[in-house]
Amino acid sequence: MNALNLPDIAVQASRQALPLEWVGMCGIALPVLFDGQPVSAKADAGVSLDDGNARGIHMSRLYLALEMLEQDNLKPALLRRVLQRFLDSHEGLSHSAYLKIHAELMLKRPALISPLSGWKTYPVSVEARLKNAMFHVELKIDLPYSSTCPCSAALARQLIQQQFVDDFANQSLNHADVLAWLGSTQGIVATPHSQRSNAQLNIRLHDFVDDLPLLAVINEAEAALGTAVQTAVKRADEQAFALANGQNLMFCEDAARRLNLALKGSPGISAFQIRVVHAESLHAHDAVAESRWNWEAA
Known part of the structure; x- marks a missing residue:
């Protein structure tokens, strides 16, 4: 059958004229490039359907436009070109385009004392939006770290x-x-409790930013927290980690404030919201704190 004669149901008029805010696909598998390294990712791609009389969009055009992400490092300029391709391929139908990329960034991190090092994964998301020529990029990063309860330390x-x-x-x-x-258990009869903790960073970038500062933000946040979880360690590293926790007591409120101050001093960030979760070892519930800056105004 001639492909030119195949039916295109999407161009038919809708039986119920109604615009839609977002139409597209979620969970599209594709590779993206971070600093020249290919990373397995999943993408959510979509556009608004502003022509309420149109039956639907052309999803295959969004899918094909994502091939641009395989060719260059992931940067704001590339994201904008992809979103513009979304809109160009839906001229007359859509005025807004959206793209969200989910990946796990792998970074090799050194031990605290010994020459060992190991790989650690950081779940990240890059979300871009183009609407009426206004372009926005947001980053989401999850950071694991350790926290020792100040109250528990004082009681011990x-x-x-x-x-x-x-x-x-x-x-x-x-x-x-x-x-x-x-040096005995007879003397040190109690120890404070520590917990695996997690910081969820949601960051909005300035329009003039040329790169995605994922590594810079991760490094600054981990430096502010002081007790990022480790990979390969020897006993000397474990002892140094115990010392860091002992000198770095913090409630979830302390962690949120530290991250707030660190991100405010980071160039290229126009707004953020932070959520820290301390998975309590004492309680069955978690301790949580949130902080934001310029988020409502952004």
């Missing part, structure tokens, strides 16, 4: 102090005995 210290009083009451202190006591 109090128990250790009380045990010291009980064990050395009415005794003259001997340096060797105290040193041995400090």
Whole structure:
């Protein structure tokens, strides 16, 4: 059969004239390039259907336009070109185009002390929108880290102090005995609880940004938190991590404030919202804090 004679149902008039805000596809598998490295990703692509009389859009045109993402590093300019292709291929039907890319960014991270290193994945999303010539890009990043509860640490210290009083009451202190006591379970009778924690960053970029600052944001956020989870470690690294946690006590409120200050000082960011989740080891529920900056006005 001649392809020119195949029916195109999408061009037929809708039986119910009504515009739609978003029509497209979700979960499209494709490779994208981050700093020259191919990354397996899933894309959500769509446009508005502003012509309420049209039956539908041409989804295959959106799919084919995504091939542009295979050829160049993922940057705002490339995202804008893809969105413009969406609109050009739907002239008269659509005025808004949307693209969201989900991926896991793999970064090799060094150990704290030893020469070891290992790979860590960071779930990221890049969301771009083009509407009436206005272009916006947002980044979403998930960061795992460790947090030690300040309240639990204080209560543990109090128990250790009380045990010291009980064990050395009415005794003259001997340096060797105290040193041995400090290294024993008899002396250190309690330890504070730590928990696997997660920071969810949602960042809106300035229009003038040329690159996607994923690595810069990850590094700044991990530096602000101070206790990013580790990969390959030796005992020296584990001890250094224990020291970092002990010197870095924080509630979820502390973590949210640290991230707020760090992101405000990061160039290229026009707005953000933060959500931190401390998966409690004491409770069956989580401790959560949120913070935002310029989000409503953006």
